[in-house]
Amino acid sequence: MPVDGRIARGDATRRLVLRRAVALASVDGLAGLSLGRLATELELSKSGVFALFGSKEELQLATIEAALEIFRSHVVTPASAVSPGLPRLRAACEKWLDYSEKRVFPGGCFFCNVGAEFDARPGRVHDAVAAASGSFAAFLRETAREAVALGHVDADPEVLAFELHALGRAANADAMLNGGTRAYELARRAIRARLAGAHFQST
Known part of the structure; x- marks a missing residue:
């Protein structure tokens, strides 16, 4: 059965909008997103963009999901392909630092x-951010x-997991504020x- 051309075009437009939305939100925050702004920047019909998402909140939720898919493809999926245990744990940390340092999102780590931005704001967007980050x-x-x-x-x-995650987030915050790669170098060393200190030494 052939795919309806309108559906295919709508899916393509949705992907286009979300690619721009995740980049903008990583810098300006989710609150800075608007259907009108995205339509103008991408030279799309405002009514068409509104029809895809319906509201700013739905746009924010879709943006979080799109960002999570990108994050997984750069960090979780490649780390999961590594042997379980210490090799995978090392890979997860390295992939996370690479993802932040290479600016997969222009604003650093999206989450x-x-x-x-949303840690003290209750609601659906807060819950989606917390679930994705968690x-x-x-x-x-x-x-x-x-x-x-x-x-x-x-x-x-x-x-151990809390400490490793904290080191990665500290490197992201420091590098975004001060620039350079020194924070990532320090985080990798730390x-x-x-991990070397936690490595089990058989007797």
Whole structure:
């Protein structure tokens, strides 16, 4: 059965809008998004863009989901392909730092930025941001638990995952404010030292 041309065009326009939306939101925040602004910048019909999302909140929610898909493709998916345990935990940290340093999103880590924007604002957007950001924290915890279970590290997996995540977020914040790559270099050294210190030494 052939695909309706209008549906295909609508899907293509939605992808185009969301690509621009995630880039804008990473710099200006989700509150800075508007259907009118996106339509103007992309030279699209405002009514057509409104028909795709219906409201600013729905646009924000769709933007969060699009950003999460991009994040997973750069960090979680490649890290998951690495052997479980310590190798995967190292890969997750390296991929996260690479993702931030290479500016996959022009504003650095999308979820660090919008998390700070919505951390004290209750509602659907807050919950979506928290769930998306929390999914990577959960991935780090599970990977750390696997490393402990496999005898690769001797540490409290929740504390270890929290520390590793905190180092990555600190590097992102410092680099975005001050520029340069020094913060990423320091974070990589700190993460390697922490993992080396937690590495299980057989007797």
